[in-house]
Amino acid sequence: MAGVEKPELVTAADEAALEVAFQARVDAETRIEPRDWMPEKYRKFMVRQISQHAHSEYVGMLPEGNWITRAPTLRRKAALLAKIQDEAGHAAYLYSAAETLGTSRDQMLEDLHSGKAKYSSIFNYPTLTWADIGTIGWLVDGAAIVNQVALCRTSYGPYARAMVRICKEESFHQRQGFEIITTLAHGAPEQKAMAQDALNRWWWPALMMFGPHDADSPNSEIAFKWKVKRQSNDDLRQRFVDMTVPQADYLGLTVPDPDLKWNGETGQYDFGAIDWEEFWRVVKGDGLCNRDRLDARRSAHEDGAWVREAALAHAAKKRATKSAA
Numbered sequence: 001m002a003g004v005e006k007p008e009l010v011t012a013a014d015e016a017a018l019e020v021a022f023q024a025r026v027d028a029e030t031r032i033e034p035r036d037w038m039p040e041k042y043r044k045f046m047v048r049q050i051s052q053h054a055h056s057e058y059v060g061m062l063p064e065g066n067w068i069t070r071a072p073t074l075r076r077k078a079a080l081l082a083k084i085q086d087e088a089g090h091a092a093y094l095y096s097a098a099e100t101l102g103t104s105r106d107q108m109l110e111d112l113h114s115g116k117a118k119y120s121s122i123f124n125y126p127t128l129t130w131a132d133i134g135t136i137g138w139l140v141d142g143a144a145i146v147n148q149v150a151l152c153r154t155s156y157g158p159y160a161r162a163m164v165r166i167c168k169e170e171s172f173h174q175r176q177g178f179e180i181i182t183t184l185a186h187g188a189p190e191q192k193a194m195a196q197d198a199l200n201r202w203w204w205p206a207l208m209m210f211g212p213h214d215a216d217s218p219n220s221e222i223a224f225k226w227k228v229k230r231q232s233n234d235d236l237r238q239r240f241v242d243m244t245v246p247q248a249d250y251l252g253l254t255v256p257d258p259d260l261k262w263n264g265e266t267g268q269y270d271f272g273a274i275d276w277e278e279f280w281r282v283v284k285g286d287g288l289c290n291r292d293r294l295d296a297r298r299s300a301h302e303d304g305a306w307v308r309e310a311a312l313a314h315a316a317k318k319r320a321t322k323s324a325a
């Protein structure tokens with residue numbers, strides 16, 4: 001189906017008709033592509049979500065990068081390096097997808113470095129032991145997959161296609177983490193204790209990754225209308241809990257929630273209250289590692305300036321040689 005091209009001069013009536021046609025395409029499950037007409041609000045909404053997602057992948061390299069030099073074996077080190085490299089790749093696909101909406105990478109990075117842009121709350125927690133690296137793969141990548149599988153069918157084409165590729169890689173990441181945590185949980189008592197301690201610290205922040213309760217989620221209504229979201233924050237969180245609790249049981253680890261219990265009527269686990277005060281504190285920049293993460297990103301950006309300059313100079317030289325030939 002052909003996209004809706006924007007006419008040269010658009011009156012308010014045209015705009016309203018274009019918006020109706022746009023919604024009809026969304027309702028018919030036709031992907032919105034970069035050259036299609038879209039309401040300005042949709043464009044902004046997608047830039048918000050895709051850039052936040054890209055920043056999350058980008059900042060998400062830091063807690064794990066902290067353990068590359070301390071991975072316990074060469075095999076673990078190689079796998080961790082590959083995983084972190086994948087996260088950089090995910091950020092690159094997502095920044096590219098956001099650029100198709102007319103924003104620039106420089107602008108997005110400026111918003112991240114100034115603290116204006118959000119990124120996932122989960123990356124503002126410290127990685128204190130090797131078990132945290134296993135737990136990030138198991139829980140954080142596990143939660144990301146639950147959320148991102150739903151995003152593979154999101155209405156904006158470049159975002160949906162990036163998600164398909166990212167999900168494939170995330171499932172390797174989840175298994176990498178689960179393998180680490182399985183080894184520790186089935187190891188010496190000290191190793192098992194380390195795995196339990198990591199689960200105790202990461203469980204609640206992992207549940208917070210899905211965002212506020214549906215009733216407190218201001219973006220959800222329009223996200224459903226535009227088919228950006230297919231499942232609600234609470235539904236995805238519930239799916240994650242139902243999937244993960246049996247894994248913790250298999251590992252012989254205890255989920256740190258005294259209210260967690262199987263509900264035979266709903267066929268789901270009931271679980272305890274999330275500390276939303278902590279969630280909002282972290283989202284607003286006052287978590288354990290927010291300042292460190294932004295400092296690290298800013299200095300990496302400054303230290304990398306010469307690489308960007310060299311790449312631009314190289315490209316300019318190549319262009320000049322080509323046009324002279």
Ligand code: BYC
Binds near residue numbers: 217223
């Ligand atoms: N952290 O109206 P709501 C990875 C914000 S990285 C921070 O429900 P929405 C990985 C939200 O932005 C994967 N902020 O929002 C990488 C909104 O603020 P604004 C990361 C959060 O958008 C390295 C406000 O709260 N995944 O896998 O409908 C190593 C109200 O929320 C959070 C994504 O980025 C949060 N947790 O739903 C390992 C997924 N939650 O923007 C692994 C893409 C909410 O109005 N994003 N906020 O100022 C989404 O699917 C949705 O944006 C969310 C939130 C479900 C997260």
